[in-house]
Amino acid sequence: MSYQDYLDREKLILTVATTGGIHGKDANPNLPEQPEEIARQVAACEDLGAAIVHVHGRDEHGENDPTRLQAVNDAIREQCEDIVIQNTTGGQSPYENRVQGIRTEPYPEMASLDMGPFNRGEHIITEHTRHNIKRLAREMHEKGIKPELEVFNNGHLNEVHRLIEEDILDPPYYINIIFGSGTFSMPTPRNVINMIDNLPEESIFNLLATGPNQLPLTTLGMIMGGHVRVGMEDNLYYRQGEQAESNAQLVERTVAIANWLGRDLATPAEAREMLDI
Amino acid sequence: MTCPFLEYRHADDEYEFDHERPYCAVQEEFVSPMKADICNDRFDFEHETDCEIYKAHVAEEEPELAAQDDD
Numbered sequence: 500m501s502y503q504d505y506l507d508r509e510k511l512i513l514t515v516a517t518t519g520g521i522h523g524k525d526a527n528p529n530l531p532e533q534p535e536e537i538a539r540q541v542a543a544c545e546d547l548g549a550a551i552v553h554v555h556g557r558d559e560h561g562e563n564d565p566t567r568l569q570a571v572n573d574a575i576r577e578q579c580e581d582i583v584i585q586n587t588t589g590g591q592s593p594y595e596n597r598v599q600g601i602r603t604e605p606y607p608e609m610a611s612l613d614m615g616p617f618n619r620g621e622h623i624i625t626e627h628t629r630h631n632i633k634r635l636a637r638e639m640h641e642k643g644i645k646p647e648l649e650v651f652n653n654g655h656l657n658e659v660h661r662l663i664e665e666d667i668l669d670p671p672y673y674i675n676i677i678f679g680s681g682t683f684s685m686p687t688p689r690n691v692i693n694m695i696d697n698l699p700e701e702s703i704f705n706l707l708a709t710g711p712n713q714l715p716l717t718t719l720g721m722i723m724g725g726h727v728r729v730g731m732e733d734n735l736y737y738r739q740g741e742q743a744e745s746n747a748q749l750v751e752r753t754v755a756i757a758n759w760l761g762r763d764l765a766t767p768a769e770a771r772e773m774l775d776i
Numbered sequence: 777m778t779c780p781f782l783e784y785r786h787a788d789d790e791y792e793f794d795h796e797r798p799y800c801a802v803q804e805e806f807v808s809p810m811k812a813d814i815c816n817d818r819f820d821f822e823h824e825t826d827c828e829i830y831k832a833h834v835a836e837e838e839p840e841l842a843a844q845d846d847d
Contacts, residue, residue, distance in 0.1 A: 524793060525806035559795050560784065562809045591810065592819055619810055622826035 500695065500704055504724025511762040512726035512770045513753060514705060515544040516553040517746045519732025520590050521619075523561040527735040527742045532557040534567065538574035541582060543747040544730075548754045548764040551583040551609065553647075553728065555590075563590055565599035572603050581767040583776065585609035585647060591623050594631050601635070601644055608776050610639055611675075612646035614655035617682040632658070636667045645776045647705065648674045652684045656697055663699055670701035673774050675728065678716055679709030686712040691719055703774065709733045717753060721762055729753045779823035779830055782807070782815040802833045 500509075517531055517540050524530055531537040541552045552575060556567030568586050575584060586600035586607040601610050612635055616627045639646050646668065650656050656676075662668050676694045678686035684694065686708055698704055706720030706727050713734040717727040729749045737743045737752075757764060765773060784796035788806065798807040798815055807815055814821040823830050 521808060521810050523797065523806065523809050525791060525797060526808070528791060528793075557809065560812075561793075561795065561797055562812045591813060620814075621828045622814065622821070623810065 500698070500702070500724040502723055505722050505760070505762070507724075508761055508763065509724055510765040510769055510773070511721060511757050512551060512705065512765045512773065513549045513750065513757070514551040514553055514585070514726070514728035514730075515541065515549040515746055515750055516707075516728055516730035516732035517541060517544070518555045518557065520555050520563045520587070521732070522735060525561075527731065529743060529745055530731045530735065531746070532561045533559075534570040534574040537571050538578040540746045541575050542578045543745065544750045545579050545582045545767075547747060547750045548757075549582060549750055550765050550767045550770040551585050551728075552579075553585045553587065553611065553730070553732065554607075555587050555732070563592065565590070565592070565596045568600055569603045572607065583608050583767050583770055585611060587611050588635055589613045589625065589627075589649065591619065591625050593626060594634070598635065598638070601639055601642060606642045606644055608771070609645045609647055609673075609774075610635075611649050612636060612639065613649045613651070614658040615651065617651045619681070629658070629661075633662070633665075633667060636662065640667070640669070645673065645774055648672060649677060650674055650684075650694070651677045652682055653690075653694065653697075656694065659702075660699055669775070671773075671775060672699060672702040673705065674698060674702050675705045675707055676725075677707045677709075678712055679733075683709065686716060688716070688719055691716055692723070695723055695725070707733055710736070711739065713749075714752070718756055718760075721757060721760055727753060778817055779815045779827065781830065781833070782812075782823075800829065802829055 558564035584607040588597045588600040616625045704725040708716035781801040783799045785799040798812040
């Protein structure tokens with residue numbers, strides 16, 4: 500994908516990540532944690548044009564709990580029209596927990612697939628060995644679940660190439676390039692462009708950037724012909740010093756930018772077709 | 777064993793919630809969902825070795841205990 504795709508007015512797939520596993524209501528009380536409130540916010544985002552929702556589960560204390568993915572999936576299906584559900588298989592818990600993201604019923608149409616480990620805090624490192632990544636990829640393949648390949652840093656792109664060479668993935672490869680602090684790729688426009696230049700053939704990219712990088716780098720992603728993810732998992736603020744009121748507020752701004760740039764939004768059905776789901 | 781400084785509270789001076797949330801009595805603030813795994817010694821985490829806040833607090837307030845840990 501490239502700037503030419505932008506000029507060709509490739510439709511934009513907008514993903515919303517409402518909740519995540521990092522922040523809680525103590526960081527922003529508007530962040531939804533429980534199934535019904537997540538589903539309400541997802542429905543509002545779908546109305547605005549989001550085609551995919553990235554889903555995490557939380558327990559009654561707001562702590563990470565993959566067994567709650569089923570309840571969140573059920574609530575989204577009840578309150579939303581057609582949005583594509585993408586469950587997480589990431590996080591810092593063991594494989595047995597993370598695989599719950601592809602064992603909900605019915606299976607989600609998509610799931611995240613982290614391409615390698617990353618650090619959190621002083622002592623946390625996520626348990627994403629190549630062995631576990633392949634196990635997840637194979638189970639997704641068996642179940643017809645489209646993986647979103649999470650490239651947290653430049654080295655993880657090597658891992659994507661490796662999986663393609665090992666014939667574990669089916670094209671088009673949907674690659675989420677991630678920019679932020681810590682072990683994420685450094686959030687600069689030059690790094691975005693370099694990452695895009697190194698994508699494999701037959702790939703489609705989505706761009707995710709954290710905190711204050713969300714607005715400028717997702718805009719750059721749209722200009723470079725890619726797709727974007729926004730939401731409170733990645734960014735708790737609407738602007739500096741002003742907390743986001745909702746996920747819909749962040750989605751609405753991205754939709755407005757897409758309109759100004761001439762990128763029409765893909766419906767969930769169109770996103771399925773583009774990603775071969 | 778969970779961290780002795782972990783509490784579950786509905787509110788602090790700033791926020792009030794519908795459900796109890798993990799709260800660190802050392803920092804006097806709510807704990808992020810990610811950090812709560814360490815407080816609760818979930819998975820392979822242990823607050824005594826993996827929580828920098830616990831370690832610093834023990835070193836400052838209970839140096840004898842911290843010295844034993846170094847043995």
